Amino acid sequence: MAKTTGSTHTITSDINNLREILNDTKELSEYLNNPLVQLKVKHSIVKKVITPQVSEHTSKFLMLLIDRKRISFLGPITERYLELVYELANIKIIEVISATKINEEQQQLLINKLQVMTKSKEIKLIITLDPSLIGGFLIKTNSQIIDLTVKGQLRELAKHLDSVLEI
Numbered sequence: 001m002a003k004t005t006g007s008t009h010t011i012t013s014d015i016n017n018l019r020e021i022l023n024d025t026k027e028l029s030e031y032l033n034n035p036l037v038q039l040k041v042k043h044s045i046v047k048k049v050i051t052p053q054v055s056e057h058t059s060k061f062l063m064l065l066i067d068r069k070r071i072s073f074l075g076p077i078t079e080r081y082l083e084l085v086y087e088l089a090n091i092k093i094i095e096v097i098s099a100t101k102i103n104e105e106q107q108q109l110l111i112n113k114l115q116v117m118t119k120s121k122e123i124k125l126i127i128t129l130d131p132s133l134i135g136g137f138l139i140k141t142n143s144q145i146i147d148l149t150v151k152g153q154l155r156e157l158a159k160h161l162d163s164v165l166e167i
Contacts, residue, residue: 001057002057003088007055007057008085008088010055010057011057011058012082012085014053014054014057014058015058015078015081015082016082017053017054018050018054018058018078019075019078021049021050021053022074022075028045028049029075031045032045032046032066032071032072032074033071033072035069035072039066042066043066046059046063046066050062062074089121089122090120090121090122091120091121091122091123091124092114092118092120092124092141093124093126094114094118094124094125094126094140094141095125095126095127095128095139095140095141096110096125096127096128096137096139096140097127097128097133097137097140098127098128098129098130098133098136098137098138099129099131099132099133099134099136099137099149099150100129100131100135101129102127102137107125107127110125111123111125114139133149133150133152134149134151134154135149135150136148136150136151136152136153138152
């Protein structure tokens with residue numbers, strides 16, 4: 001619908017705002033997901049809290065989710081919507097798990113390399129820290145994992161030594 005009405009940008013902005021609202025206010029999320037709360041009350045809450053911050057299309061969609069008792073799926077719906085929009089715009093979402101903080105210059109170098117590798121117009125990085133990796137980073141995109149961590153290299157070395165020692 002967003003594509004056919006030409007409101008992709010607006011609805012994408014709404015979806016990002018929704019994700020922020022729901023992540024920042026866990027109580028709202030839990031309240032909307034509670035099956036014991038009446039539909040009228042959920043409608044009222046959404047109209048007061050969310051509707052002023054989103055477009056009419058998004059507001060109607062939220063009301064439809066409430067009516068069909070599917071509002072609890074809002075998180076996965078927003079994630080899937082963003083995946084589809086990024087796919088449409090040839091933007092790849094890539095998760096990078098690093099042992100240490102990656103500075104802006106390193107991020108830009110990584111984005112440039114990943115753009116060449118994936119032939120994407122744009123790359124969105126989701127960076128998480130995991131000190132247990134010892135050093136380096138792990139790149140996850142779709143079904144591909146690139147392990148450039150010290151922990152991964154040590155694991156490979158251990159496998160190699162095991163196979164050599166068995167001979």
